[in-house]
Amino acid sequence: MKKLLYILSFLFGFGVFGQNQELFKAANTLYNEGKYAEAIDKYEAILATKNESAALYFNLGNAHYKLNNVAPSIYYYEKGLQLEPNDDEIKNNLAFARNMTIDAIDVLPEAGLPKLIKNITHSFSFDAWAKVAVVLVFVFVILFLTYYFAYTSLRKRLAFVGSLIALASVCVSLAFAFHKYNLDKHDKPAIIFVQESKVKSEPNNRSEEAFRLHEGTKVQVIDTVADWQKIKLADGKTGWVSKQDIKSL
Structure with a gap:
């Protein structure tokens, strides 16, 4: 059957x-x-x-x-x-x-070490980083076995140093893999799908209007309360919009 x-x-x-x-x-x-x-x-x-x-x-x-x-x-x-x-x-x-969108939103600039780490992290997917770590584990094992069975002191030293570098690279790859996982987990993009959306300061219709957004603008969803979702813009502004106004990616 x-x-x-x-x-x-x-x-x-x-x-x-x-x-x-x-x-x-x-x-x-x-x-x-x-x-x-x-x-x-x-x-x-x-x-x-x-x-x-x-x-x-x-x-x-x-x-x-x-x-x-x-x-x-x-x-x-x-x-x-x-x-x-x-x-x-x-x-x-x-x-x-x-270019057809109305809202002009400035992106908060990133610089220095945080930007470098973020760029390196996004250079591979989580699965790719995990595969790199697995390959490096095999390299470490091979180098360690070479060190263990080597007869000459030069080969032992080279294999030992190489195995340490491979082990350190495994740790770095795993760190980037988990960092990528956390970034993806908190990455909840959405698009404004109505002609104009009133962004509120609190998740209710009685609250004060913080600003307005228009169709096509990309936002990040950072919280949900009933029929409201808290969004964050690229310039750091936050507010609450109706679920019906946006479409999650």
Whole structure:
């Protein structure tokens, strides 16, 4: 019975994949014909099957950009970058889409050692840092065994020093891996999805209005209370917005 279920699930998955390929081609054809709204419907039909890719998000962002849909275009470009952080095409188009936003938010400058550590940490994913640490563990073991079985004093010294360097590198890699994990854990970006959002000083409608944000602005969600979410901007400002006003990435 289990084998039958596996076969059926495989055939179903293969069928969905083939259907999505056809939908993707049809959507691209509609996009090239200038039928952007219809293309969006096709792309979203693929997303409804729980299948995603950087190319799919990129094309969705392009279609929304052509229709001047500021928030959706930025949202889907950001989603594409989550899957392919180094894709230059997505970065360039995201920059164009951001030019359509109203809010001009200055980024707090970072300098010195904190900036260097952050840049190094983000150079690899958590999994990549973990793999580097595993490789270095093997290097350490090999060098230590070389030191243990070496007959000459020179080889022993070189192997011993090398094993110490490898062990230190393991510790550094693990430190960057856990630092990356913590950064990702607290990274909760979202996009303002309404034309204008009133940011409150407290999580209720009676509180004072702190400032206003407009569609397409990227924020960080740092807390949630009932139907309100506390956000933080790149310039350090914080406030509370309705959950309905933003869409989490």
